[in-house]
Amino acid sequence: xxxxxxxKPSVAHTPHSNLSLNILGVDELFPGFVLGDFAVLYGSxxxxxxxxxxxxxxxxxxxxxxxxxxxxxxxxxxxxxxxxIVRLAQLYQLDTQKVLGHIFISRAFTVYQxxxxxxxxxEETVKTYNAKVVVISDIAGFFLDTGVPAEEAQRIYSQIxxxxxxxxxxxxIIIVARIPDLDYHICTRRVGMxxxxxxxxxxxxxxYKSLRDETTDKVKKQIYDKRQTALKWILVTCFGYLGFSxxxxxxxxxxxxxxxxARESFLKAVHLAExxxxxxxxxxxxxxxxxxxxxxxxxxxxxxxY
Numbered sequence: 001x002x003x004x005x006x007x008k009p010s011v012a013h014t015p016h017s018n019l020s021l022n023i024l025g026v027d028e029l030f031p032g033f034v035l036g037d038f039a040v041l042y043g044s045x046x047x048x049x050x051x052x053x054x055x056x057x058x059x060x061x062x063x064x065x066x067x068x069x070x071x072x073x074x075x076x077x078x079x080x081x082x083x084x085i086v087r088l089a090q091l092y093q094l095d096t097q098k099v100l101g102h103i104f105i106s107r108a109f110t111v112y113q114x115x116x117x118x119x120x121x122x123e124e125t126v127k128t129y130n131a132k133v134v135v136i137s138d139i140a141g142f143f144l145d146t147g148v149p150a151e152e153a154q155r156i157y158s159q160i161x162x163x164x165x166x167x168x169x170x171x172x173i174i175i176v177a178r179i180p181d182l183d184y185h186i187c188t189r190r191v192g193m194x195x196x197x198x199x200x201x202x203x204x205x206x207x208y209k210s211l212r213d214e215t216t217d218k219v220k221k222q223i224y225d226k227r228q229t230a231l232k233w234i235l236v237t238c239f240g241y242l243g244f245s246x247x248x249x250x251x252x253x254x255x256x257x258x259x260x261x262a263r264e265s266f267l268k269a270v271h272l273a274e275x276x277x278x279x280x281x282x283x284x285x286x287x288x289x290x291x292x293x294x295x296x297x298x299x300x301x302x303x304x305x306y
Contacts, residue, residue, distance in 0.1 A: 019058060019133065019174055020065035021050070032065065035132065038161075038168040038175045040139070047178050051135050052084035054176060055103050056092060058133045067174075069132035070102040072125055076114050077138025079178070080105055083274040104129055111142035111156070118160055123167060132173050136164075139177040194254065198238050205231035 018032035033039060033054075041047050055073065060066025073080060082100075089099040104125070108114035118136070126134065139160070143153040168175045191199075205228045212224035241247050243255030270280050273290055282289040 018065065019054065019067055021053065022057065022065055033174045033176065035067075035172040035174060036169050038165040039177070040161075041176060041178045048079050048081060048137075049084060051079070051137060051176065051178055052081050053088060054133065054135060055085060056088040056094070056099060059094065059099055059102055060092065067132045070104065070129045072122070072129060072131045072134045073103055073105045074114070074117055074122070074134070074136045075105060075107045076136065077141050077178075078107070079137040081271055083271060104131070108142070111148055111153070114139075114142055115156055115160060119163055123171070126167075126171060126173060134168075134173060134175045136175070136177040194238075194242070198235065201231050201234050201238070205235070 018034055020027055020032035021030070041050065055071045057065060058067050058069050058071050061068055085100060085103065086096050089096045106117055108117055122134065125131070140157065142148070143157045164175050164177070167173070208224045208228035208231065212221050212228060215221050215224065239255070239258055242258065266283065266286075269288060270283065273280060273288060278290040278292055280288060281291050
């Protein structure tokens with residue numbers, strides 16, 4: 001599952017054919033993407049912000065480092081951030097609705113949907129919307145699903161990357177794909193000892209929370225609340241023990257994986273709050289401090305393009 005990464009565009013192209021990032025300290029090393037490039041971005045969650053930046057800068061005039069073009073966005077990881085697009089559009093003093101209207105989004109929920117969107121329909125879509133830039137989020141995520149046979153996943157993934165490279169060169173467009181920052185395989189066929197143990201405490205806690213909320217008896221409400229609180233701290237201890245070096249059943253990778261899922265949920269909550277017009281003042285572990293803002297006029301583009 002390897003493909004060439006674009007490190008530096010060909011010097012044979014003129015600067016006006018570049019899609020620059022306009023990031024201080026980066027532009028000196030990487031002048032930008034060139035028409036015909038197929039690049040794969042890998043890194044932390046900040047890469048999501050980079051794809052949002054590309055969606056907006058693509059629409060800028062060429063003299064400002066853009067391409068004056070529409071964008072096709074294939075969302076394979078639910079990473080399209082409307083709030084980021086709006087904020088960047090306002091930063092560049094662009095019409096928010098026009099910017100959103102020039103980004104054509106389609107979402108894939110399985111490896112086969114993603115394959116169809118790319119292999120069967122992407123070329124025609126690029127022609128229809130005259131798009132010079134295609135962004136594909138989490139292109140490799142679905143192929144790590146244990147429900148997809150490894151050999152089949154590798155074969156299809158290789159075909160897709162080769163196809164995208166040829167498509168970018170054929171139509172002289174820029175295709176930027178992003179892959180997830182965690183390369184873990186999570187087994188969905190068997191449940192391990194740790195998940196089974198944690199599930200017992202988690203299920204009982206949810207039951208006690210439900211009983212606490214339903215009862216009108218003050219004494220019972222207090223009893224149920226104390227029990228669910230005790231179970232909460234048992235679960236917190238289980239999480240910490242996963243990363244303990246002398247733990248008999250712990251695993252550092254499991255501890256890191258839990259943290260990754262927690263960050264993912266936390267960031268989704270942040271983005272959801274921002275899209276509803278709130279400003280995130282502070283956040284820690286499982287809590288967000290929000291402040292309501294005056295929401296700018298905007299529209300949500302959420303219709304399939306194919």
